[in-house]
Amino acid sequence: MPDWAGPVFRYVVEHGLPFTLKIAGASVLGSAVIGIVLGTLLTIRFLPLRALIRLYIEVWRGLPLIVTLFLIVYALPQTPFHLTFRPWVGAAIGLTLWGSAQVAEATRGAVESIPREQHEAASALGFG
Numbered sequence: 813m814p815d816w817a818g819p820v821f822r823y824v825v826e827h828g829l830p831f832t833l834k835i836a837g838a839s840v841l842g843s844a845v846i847g848i849v850l851g852t853l854l855t856i857r858f859l860p861l862r863a864l865i866r867l868y869i870e871v872w873r874g875l876p877l878i879v880t881l882f883l884i885v886y887a888l889p890q891t892p893f894h895l896t897f898r899p900w901v902g903a904a905i906g907l908t909l910w911g912s913a914q915v916a917e918a919t920r921g922a923v924e925s926i927p928r929e930q931h932e933a934a935s936a937l938g939f940g
Contacts, residue, residue, distance in 0.1 A: 831900045834900060834904070835900055835903050835904045835907065838904040838908065839903075839904050839907035839908045839911055840911070842904070842908035842911070842912065843907070843908050843910075843911030843912045843914070843915050844911075844915060845912075846908065846912035846915075846916075847911065847912040847913070847914065847915020847916040847918070847919060848915060848916075848919050850865050850868065850869070850912065850913075850915075850916035850919075851915065851916040851917065851918065851919025851920045851922075851923065852919060852920075852923065853865055854866070854916065854919075854920040855920060855923045855924065865916070868913065868916075869913045869916055869917055871913075872909050872910050872912070872913035873910075873913045873914065873917065875910075877906070877907075877910050880906045880909060880910055881902065881903060881906040881907075883906075884897065884902040884903075884905055884906045885897065885899055885902040885903070885906075888902075
C-alpha cells in the first residue's frame, strides 16, 4: 500500500463515513415513511389526490438523481426564497424525494396485487 493511502483512508473513515451514515439513515427513514403514506393514498378513489401523487411520483422518478441533487444544493439558493442547505442535508432531501417516489410506487403495486377476495375476507372479519 502506498504511503499516502493510510492518511487518506483515515480521513475518509473519520470524516466521510459519519456523513454518509447520516445521509443514508435520514433518506431511508424519510423515504419509507413518505413513500408508504403516498403509496397507500394512491389506492383510494379520490381522483384529484391521486393525480397530485402521480405527478409527484412521475417527476421524482423521471428526474435523474444527480439533477435532483444539483437542483437542491445549487439552484434553490438562487430562487427568491433563498433556500440554502448544508450539502449533506441537501443530499438527504434529494435522496428522500427520489426514494419516496420509488417506495410509493412499490407500495401501490403491493396493495393492488392483493386479490379482491382477500379484501372481502378482511372486510368480513372487521379489518376494514
